[in-house]
Amino acid sequence: MKNIFLCLALWMTTLSIVPSVSIAQKVEFRDSCPEWQLITAKDANANIVLMLSTNNDGQKYLVWSNPSKKDTRFEIHKAKGPINSEGQIEVCIIGLHVFFFYPDKDSYSLLDLFKNPKLDTGYYAVRLELGDFSGFTQTPFDYSNWIVIQKTEIFVLIAELKSEDWRVRYSSAQDLGNLKDAAREAVPALKIASQDSEPHVRQAALTALEKIVPNSFLEIAGAGLAAVLLTITLLLLIIRHKRRRRAGLSVKKVV
Helix, strand or coil: HHCCCCCCCHCCCEEEEECCCCCCCCCCCCCCCCCCCEECCCCCCCCCCCCEECCCCCEEEEEECCCCCCEEEEEEECCCCCCCCCCEEEEEEEEEEEEEEEEEEECCEEEHHCCCCCCCCEEEEEEEEEECCCCCCCCCCEEEEEEEEEHHHHHHHHHHHHCCCCCHHHHHHHHHHHHHHHHHHHHHHHHHHCCCCCCCHHHHHHHHHHHHHCCHHHHHHHHHHHHHHHHHHHHHHHHHHHHHHHHHHHHHHHH
């Protein structure tokens, strides 16, 4: 019985269809929206603050507080645009739930969220829900305010940097470089691509990094040189230690 519930919990970590914001109706999440609805971004009953944060590399994260250590899920709806001047969002009545059972987790990168193929480029209204979602009861205990996030072409290009086809990786690196400073979110992925097994991809990634963050090539080269110098230093210390050990053994034999 325990294994059955475990299997159910693992199955629920995938995307599932949720009913509309205000009416209990299930329709497949698709490109065309059957009906749009105007909602208020700030809910007086919301007990959680959901924010969008940017780290030093330019990557965006959804950040929240989870002191109750409950299961977490996102409710996501397509939106026509950002929050308007009256604090409202026009959203599709059909949405998705993204589950993950990590009570200690308090952030989630947009890059990871947008890896899902169901989420095309465009605006999305998102809110966080906390509860016990491992069983059949799916009612959240707490939820957050709504915020609007946008999946841009940059997220698609970053995903393509991991393509099995080196030509796709090469083209993606070139396109990201052409976006220059607007592609700062791609810097970590491009640094990994600069070590690609295909030389054309490595060169394209380094060129892109130089366009996005000037002098980044020197930073990467400096990091590589530092690693080489550290390796040489360690080897010299090992050789020195062995010579001293041999010298000590020779002295003992003479005595």
